[in-house]
Amino acid sequence: xxxxxxxxxxxxxxxxxxxxxxxxxxxxxxxxxxxxxxxxxxxxxxxxxxxxxxxxxxxxxxxxxxxxxxxxxxxxxxxxxxxxxxxxxxxxxxxxxxxxxxxxxxxxxxxxxxxxxxxxxxxxxxxxxx
Numbered sequence: 436x437x438x439x440x441x442x443x444x445x446x447x448x449x450x451x452x453x454x455x456x457x458x459x460x461x462x463x464x465x466x467x468x469x470x471x472x473x474x475x476x477x478x479x480x481x482x483x484x485x486x487x488x489x490x491x492x493x494x495x496x497x498x499x500x501x502x503x504x505x506x507x508x509x510x511x512x513x514x515x516x517x518x519x520x521x522x523x524x525x526x527x528x529x530x531x532x533x534x535x536x537x538x539x540x541x542x543x544x545x546x547x548x549x550x551x552x553x554x555x556x557x558x559x560x561x562x563x564x565x
Contacts, residue, residue: 463551464538469559472552476529485563490526497564504561510553529553 462468474483480490487493497504511517515528534550541547 464554466559466562469555472556473559494563494565506557509557513556
């Protein structure tokens with residue numbers, strides 16, 4: 436049985452072996468990059484300003500989460516984590532098509548590989564919150 440504390444170092448070693456795993460440059464994860472990605476892949480359902488349309492309003496995510504933007508949960512939703520193969524899922528699994536180069540996000544001293552486009556989208560969505 437793998438111990439949970441061994442999974443993080445293993446993930447970091449795998450990321451180190453991946454020539455795409457690197458610290459993010461600001462432009463690759465900037466909200467402006469996320470805005471362009473949103474306009475291309477999300478606005479048709481969520482509206483150009485994120486207030487909804489065919490899909491849900493995305494401007495109240497922080498309020499619904501008690502005042503703190505739930506970045507990891509938002510990224511999991513965009514990626515499709517937990518929805519793989521769900522026949523009732525309406526939103527596409529964007530992670531299945533790949534979401535750009537992997538960057539390392541450090542939080543509490545732990546580095547996690549994250550697709551740059553996924554992080555840029557989450558950063559943009561955070562700017563839309565009311």
